[in-house]
Amino acid sequence: MFIRECWYVAALSSELEGKPLSRQILGEHVAIYRTESGEVVAVADRCPHRGYPLSLGKVEGELLVCGYHGFTFDCSGSCVSVPGQDRIPTKADVRTYRVVEQGRWLWIWMGDGEADLTKLPETPWLVENPQWSSVTGYAKIDGSFDFLVDNLLDLSHETYLHNGSIGTPEVATTPIEVEVDDDAKVVRVFRHMDAVQCPPFYSKTTGLEGQVDRWQDIEYFPPGFYMLNARIAPVGQPPLADGSDDHAFHMKIFYGLTPASEGKVHDFWALARDFCVGDEEIDRFLEKMQASVVQEDVDALNILQARANESDTWSEVSIKIDRGGLAARRVLETMKQVQ
Ligand SMILES: [Fe+2]
Known part of the structure; x- marks a missing residue:
């Protein structure tokens, strides 16, 4: 049994260059990536379409594109494009996790409730x-x-x-x-x-x-x-x-x-x-x-x-x-x- 309502380190900032990162945290597979503008995003590492790991997809600008059939997601996890049709199913969105990049470490909130920023450890020694x-x-x-x-x-x-x-x-x-x-x-x-x-x-x-x-x-x-x-x-x-x-x-x-x-x-x-x-x-x-x-x-x-x-x-x-x-x-x- 895991303690969920808290912050954990999810990645080193240096791991977030290039391809999305696949990381299992508290038993959940999470895909973590940095968009072109520098925002870091964490989503459930499973495309809602056929379950293919989104970490095997690629980042295009501010979007994440599934590497299997091209389902495409924005930073809020909303599916913004599917192949071959205009209508996007309502269940095609992917779960996102709240993350905070603080110097050399990226923190993730794994709880079901709203992320509590007052509980985020302060690490001024790890920023510039x-x-x-x-x-x-x-x-x-x-x-x-x-x-x-x-x-x-x-x-x-x-x-x-x-x-x-x-x-x-x-x-x-x-x-x-x-x-x-x-x-x-x-x-x-x-x-x-x-x-x-x-x-x-x-x-x-x-x-x-x-x-x-x-x-x-x-x-x-x-x-x-x-x-x-x-x-x-x-x-x-x-x-x-x-x-x-x-x-x-x-x-x-x-x-x-x-x-x-x-x-x-x-x-x-x-x-x-x-x-x-x-x-x-x-x-x-x-x-x-x-x-x-x-x-x-x-x-x-x-x-x-x-x-x-x-x-x-x-x-x-x-x-x-x-x-x-x-x-x-x-x-x-x-x-x-x-x-
Ligand atoms: Fe030791």
Whole structure:
């Protein structure tokens, strides 16, 4: 069962050039495309005529033309032309979905009710911004949404699964703090590591060597948006009393978690940094490093799902590091109940 009345990331903006994109979201096939004027449109990926995927059609100006018999739709999903006759059947319109392009990510409202713009996560770091540079990417996981939530809320796995890039021994050994804001539906997990080894992911980008203070502050906005606020600073230099923190390097690591279908999830990611802004060499380095970190997670979650498919008698054991993940499960469960 999916949580529907909310926004999910549907695509990277960079995926919307050229042919329409086919993407399954919450079990529904959606065709997403950009018109000639730049508007982004999402429609049910099924022509009302014979059910052919509209994502296999083509965009002509502001119109989408089915690649099977040429049924043609405008941006509101209205069928404006069919072959061989002037009269257009009233049932020939196609369902549209509300989408909002916000910098590097495209968001989609999957609910039946009207799209609630007040619930749309704000991501100013992923739009043109002189203080921040960002890179982004995407992976598909043949593993359940719940596995990805668990993975992202418990970063102690970095020590073992991402050893050599972002994982150092202290990530697993440093205790976490967990906070749940039940009203706002936010789960926060804090891990502050002081005077620890700087992993290559950060040493190569910040230039800091040896020991650093490294903070990982997670904010998870269930179901579909996750932000890890990473802070890397010289040892013993916390933010000043007025909140300024100019001597530190900040990176925000975002995930858009979007269920594709039962047991499959889209993993959209982005990194934004407030240092080396505009440095394309750093962009490429981070893109490559993060893609390989994400691939390590993808491989692990695919294996977890394959094992889960084999057995229903097994049950898990939880420890203190799982408090963030368990809190997230509780919030997700509540959201499912109330919708
Ligand atoms: Fe990971």
